[in-house]
Amino acid sequence: MLFSGYRHILIFGLANLVAVAILARLTVDGFASLWCGYAALSAGAIDRAAPLAEAVGRADLVFAEYDTPDQAGHDWGAASPQYRKAALLIDEEVQRLAAALDPTRSVLIVTSDHGHTPSGGHGGPEAGVLSVPLVLRGEGVRRGVRGRAEQVDVAPTVAALLGVPIPASSQGRTLVEALEAPEPILSDLRRSLCQERTNFATRYVALVSPATTLPAGECSARSADADRAASDAAVRAARQARWRLERRGRTAWALLFLLALLLIGWAAHRSVAPSEALVALAAGGLGLALYQALMPAVGLAYTFSALNDDDQLGAFFATDMALGLGVLVVLLLLVGFRYGFRPDLAWLATWDFAVLFVLRASLIYACFGVFVRWEMPDPVWGFVFYLDAIVVLAVGLSSPFAPLVCRLGGRFKP
Numbered sequence: 001m002l003f004s005g006y007r008h009i010l011i012f013g014l015a016n017l018v019a020v021a022i023l024a025r026l027t028v029d030g031f032a033s034l035w036c037g038y039a040a041l042s043a044g045a046i047d048r049a050a051p052l053a054e055a056v057g058r059a060d061l062v063f064a065e066y067d068t069p070d071q072a073g074h075d076w077g078a079a080s081p082q083y084r085k086a087a088l089l090i091d092e093e094v095q096r097l098a099a100a101l102d103p104t105r106s107v108l109i110v111t112s113d114h115g116h117t118p119s120g121g122h123g124g125p126e127a128g129v130l131s132v133p134l135v136l137r138g139e140g141v142r143r144g145v146r147g148r149a150e151q152v153d154v155a156p157t158v159a160a161l162l163g164v165p166i167p168a169s170s171q172g173r174t175l176v177e178a179l180e181a182p183e184p185i186l187s188d189l190r191r192s193l194c195q196e197r198t199n200f201a202t203r204y205v206a207l208v209s210p211a212t213t214l215p216a217g218e219c220s221a222r223s224a225d226a227d228r229a230a231s232d233a234a235v236r237a238a239r240q241a242r243w244r245l246e247r248r249g250r251t252a253w254a255l256l257f258l259l260a261l262l263l264i265g266w267a268a269h270r271s272v273a274p275s276e277a278l279v280a281l282a283a284g285g286l287g288l289a290l291y292q293a294l295m296p297a298v299g300l301a302y303t304f305s306a307l308n309d310d311d312q313l314g315a316f317f318a319t320d321m322a323l324g325l326g327v328l329v330v331l332l333l334l335v336g337f338r339y340g341f342r343p344d345l346a347w348l349a350t351w352d353f354a355v356l357f358v359l360r361a362s363l364i365y366a367c368f369g370v371f372v373r374w375e376m377p378d379p380v381w382g383f384v385f386y387l388d389a390i391v392v393l394a395v396g397l398s399s400p401f402a403p404l405v406c407r408l409g410g411r412f413k414p
């Protein structure tokens with residue numbers, strides 16, 4: 001037995017909207033959603049509390065999405081007074097709403113799906129972007145509980161409050177410690193979460209890595225938490241086994257590719273003295289370090305948060321190209337002024353600079369692959385791979401001009 005019967009639940013904010021919306025559409029009789037746009041900020045006030053409270057009276061589950069702080073974050077950044085003003089407006093709205101709801105019949109959940117970086121932007125792993133509030137208040141919620149939760153916990157917790165089954169592929173947990181109910185009901189919630197996770201693990205392991213052993217947990221009242229942990233561990237083990245298997249296949253290709261590069265590089269370096277080959281290699285390493293050090297100054301970072309707007313994607317990649325080429329020109333001038341403006345040395349320094357990027361991109365390919373398939377790896381590696389590939393492309397296309405830099409530089413050498 002789960003919580004008996006539906007409660008009227010109002011979710012304020014965007015977290016897990018899609019998952020909970022699907023759950024709501026499938027299993028809840030009444031469903032409503034309200035949206036309050038950005039224009040309200042310029043009007044100076046938002047007051048949708050009355051219609052929202054009315055909607056809660058009609059539907060079992062109501063979503064209220066207010067995108068005002070998100071837009072303010074995109075336009076001015078999280079450190080701006082405008083962002084603060086937007087947050088305070090939402091705060092006032094939540095207070096009005098809480099006062100209009102009957103806490104013995106309704107549950108109010110306030111949350112968000114992300115924050116913003118100080119200069120604006122989200123989607124990356126920054127602490128300010130990842131940390132959002134989760135507040136639950138009303139019937140069935142224990143008062144005064146504090147703790148940490150994850151976004152994946154919202155859907156199973158809402159399911160428990162609604163008295164409906166946990167979504168089948170849920171990877172979070174019901175926040176049992178935040179719920180007010182007799183122990184047998186809480187125990188049932190733990191058991192049903194364990195059962196959901198066991199079913200999920202069975203299907204996941206069969207698809208991802210059938211050789212992985214599944215635990216024979218029974219999800220009894222006494223062992224529900226331990227059995228759920230064992231199922232979660234089996235899911236992690238299956239994921240790692242699949243990664244290991246795929247890495248083996250990709251590593252062979254990456255090694256073959258690097259071997260070919262090594263041979264070409266060796267052949268190219270044979271034309272100069274060993275000491276000069278070392279100079280070229282050191283110049284390449286210095287170039288990579290310089291590129292890395294200058295990235296923040298030109299607004300590049302390995303995170304979606306660096307792209308505050310979809311329209312910035314072209315400029316982002318163009319900046320990466322320009323940085324790679326700028327660093328290369330600096331390298332060629334440095335090498336030229338120190339060791340003479342010689343086309344063969346310039347070629348070699350250019351080659352070594354590009355090869356270091358290729359080397360890193362190949363390692364990322366071997367470890368994670370470069371396309372999103374059954375699981376999305378940490379996007380930071382995707383950013384490193386594609387930004388490196390763009391630098392190599394830019395350097396490759398402009399390498400015929402390296403001797404030109406030599407010639408121009410040579411004119412200015414005293």
Ligand SMILES: [Zn+2]
Binds near residue numbers: 070071074122
């Ligand atoms: Zn946004």
